[in-house]
Amino acid sequence: MRQSIKKWTLRLTVSGLLLLVLLVSFILNPSFLYAHKTIIGNNNIYHNKPIDSIVKIRLSEATEILKSTELYDAKLKYDICLNDGSFYPTLINNFFNDPFIATFYNKIIFWGTTNFKDNYGLDGGHKWNMTQAIAHAQTHCLQFNKLGLWKSNPMAGQPNWKWEGYAEYISRKQLINNDLKTNLDKLFDAEKSQNNNWIEFSDSTGSSVTFYKRRLLVQFCSEVKKMNFEQLLKDTTTEEVVRQEMMSWYNKMNL
Numbered sequence: 001m002r003q004s005i006k007k008w009t010l011r012l013t014v015s016g017l018l019l020l021v022l023l024v025s026f027i028l029n030p031s032f033l034y035a036h037k038t039i040i041g042n043n044n045i046y047h048n049k050p051i052d053s054i055v056k057i058r059l060s061e062a063t064e065i066l067k068s069t070e071l072y073d074a075k076l077k078y079d080i081c082l083n084d085g086s087f088y089p090t091l092i093n094n095f096f097n098d099p100f101i102a103t104f105y106n107k108i109i110f111w112g113t114t115n116f117k118d119n120y121g122l123d124g125g126h127k128w129n130m131t132q133a134i135a136h137a138q139t140h141c142l143q144f145n146k147l148g149l150w151k152s153n154p155m156a157g158q159p160n161w162k163w164e165g166y167a168e169y170i171s172r173k174q175l176i177n178n179d180l181k182t183n184l185d186k187l188f189d190a191e192k193s194q195n196n197n198w199i200e201f202s203d204s205t206g207s208s209v210t211f212y213k214r215r216l217l218v219q220f221c222s223e224v225k226k227m228n229f230e231q232l233l234k235d236t237t238t239e240e241v242v243r244q245e246m247m248s249w250y251n252k253m254n255l
Contacts, residue, residue: 048085062134071142129205136171165214
């Protein structure tokens, strides 16, 4: 009886390990679950349906945005996985709860509808600028590339306002009228209205208010407190205190 239990335990353990190895293999190799792979510069685009040639332009625009961060690595390669019929995004969705796009390692997975031609991604009725969404996701890959697995989120538990805020700050740096005071004015105007946690920009795309606030905190730390990314992560000042410091600065600007 005991021998039988040991045999079944061993078999189940081996089976479990094999399934885990198989799962990891599928996660790290999107090509197993896509019909096509198109290489554009440092980007491997995985897709089932034909992609528009304008994708190359959007990726080039995102690269120009990324050059503004000290984390930029021209040699880093990205795997961009589209939601156009493959099972891969559904598989990854079991491990993430992001509504539109997820990133880990050098992987970027879209769950929402992507329209590269008109430069937006659609999720839950809201439009995200595609160029900026790509740059945001690639910034997360650069964070991982710089810090490694154990010092990156989710493993490291870095405060979300820093981790997500930095990616938002970098991805939207090229917006017109992007100074901190103007951005805070826009936030306060939105909070006075029925914004449904959404701020819309001039190109009809937008950002969640939550992401917008995180971005402004990082913009304050970067442009007013003159912190780089490494200093931002090491700084022990709480989110609430940084917010108070930012408001104090804003009030002085309005005198």
